[in-house]
Amino acid sequence: xxxxxxxxxxxxxxxxxxxxxxxxxxxxxxxxxxxxxxxxxxxxxxxxxxxxxxxxxxxxxxxxxxxxxxxxxxxxxxxxxxxxxxxxxxxxxxxxxxxxxxxxxxxxxxxxxxxxxxxxxxxxxxxxxxxxxxxxxxxxx
Amino acid sequence: xxxxxxxxxxxxxxxxxxxxxxxxxxxxxxxxxxxxxxxxxxxxxxxxxxxxxxxxxxxxxxxxxxxxxxxxxxxxxxxxxxxxxxxxxxxxxxxxxxxxxxxxxxxxxxxxxxxxxxxxxxxxxxxxxxxxxxxxxxxxxxxxxxxxxxxxxxxxxxxxxxxxxxxxxxxxxxxxxxxxxxxxx
Numbered sequence: 001x002x003x004x005x006x007x008x009x010x011x012x013x014x015x016x017x018x019x020x021x022x023x024x025x026x027x028x029x030x031x032x033x034x035x036x037x038x039x040x041x042x043x044x045x046x047x048x049x050x051x052x053x054x055x056x057x058x059x060x061x062x063x064x065x066x067x068x069x070x071x072x073x074x075x076x077x078x079x080x081x082x083x084x085x086x087x088x089x090x091x092x093x094x095x096x097x098x099x100x101x102x103x104x105x106x107x108x109x110x111x112x113x114x115x116x117x118x119x120x121x122x123x124x125x126x127x128x129x130x131x132x133x134x135x136x137x138x139x140x141x
Numbered sequence: 142x143x144x145x146x147x148x149x150x151x152x153x154x155x156x157x158x159x160x161x162x163x164x165x166x167x168x169x170x171x172x173x174x175x176x177x178x179x180x181x182x183x184x185x186x187x188x189x190x191x192x193x194x195x196x197x198x199x200x201x202x203x204x205x206x207x208x209x210x211x212x213x214x215x216x217x218x219x220x221x222x223x224x225x226x227x228x229x230x231x232x233x234x235x236x237x238x239x240x241x242x243x244x245x246x247x248x249x250x251x252x253x254x255x256x257x258x259x260x261x262x263x264x265x266x267x268x269x270x271x272x273x274x275x276x277x278x279x280x281x282x283x284x285x286x287x288x289x290x291x292x293x294x295x296x297x298x299x300x301x302x303x304x305x306x307x308x309x310x311x312x313x314x315x316x317x318x319x320x321x322x323x324x325x326x
Contacts, residue, residue, distance in 0.1 A: 041263075042279060044261045046265045
């Protein structure tokens with residue numbers, strides 16, 4: 001965007017008068033002056049009403065919407081876990097052979113501490129990410 | 142001073158402070174457009190907010206193929222026009238132009254003309270009575286100072302139509318201004 005210079009305004013007036021003439025409007029000497037006044041008035045910004053802090057209002061709204069999206073994701077994740085749990089329970093009850101299951105448990109049992117350690121680590125990383133990294137980002141804002 | 146690319150890249154990395162900078166930079170452009178198009182002062186703040194929320198939402202898709210100001214003006218125009226369509230219930234806002242003769246014939250009495258504080262205020266008051274497309278092109282060209290090609294990109298109107306609306310709108314305003322000056326003398 002650039003400001004209209006005097007030259008631009010003169011050119012615009014000439015264009016406007018030519019166009020008026022072509023449309024059969026009788027153009028007199030006062031028209032150029034009127035257009036000059038008009039173009040100056042058009043370039044003035046209208047008086048603004050009470051100025052509210054748009055930037056803060058928008059950012060606040062974005063934060064609210066992001067929070068809502070996070071809550072939705074959380075609810076969806078819980079719903080997925082519940083549905084998955086029900087599905088796995090159904091499969092386990094109906095299709096898994098108890099002998100096969102006990103052999104799998106026996107296979108995992110020697111590594112139970114490693115498995116537990118991995119699960120706890122993943123959970124801690126997730127909690128730390130949510131509570132420290134993301135919170136720190138929002139505090140910075 | 143950050144460049145537009147740097148601001149956009151920071152916003153895309155989740156920096157909401159950078160987005161505040163962008164809002165402040167383009168606040169005047171958006172509020173001028175929305176104020177001229179929407180007119181109902183209670184709705185303008187909501188529409189302005191909506192424009193910048195859309196800017197934030199669609200920013201990942203902005204590839205600097207056009208100027209950022211043109212892209213934001215495009216969103217502001219679309220949002221304001223959608224709002225007007227929703228409020229008025231009209232599907233096509235060009236219908237307004239068919240009624241512009243009524244505007245032309247509306248005769249302000251001398252007293253009402255003289256109550257306008259100055260020429261600029263009088264012109265702005267007259268602009269508010271123009272059809273929406275005339276208000277749009279006048280605002281984009283004279284206030285926001287976009288070129289014909291940029292206005293075409295923002296509004297989707299062909300360049301010839303933009304020029305035609307500008308000429309007609311200015312001619313109408315000139316006639317009103319002529320009356321105003323005559324009554325002042």
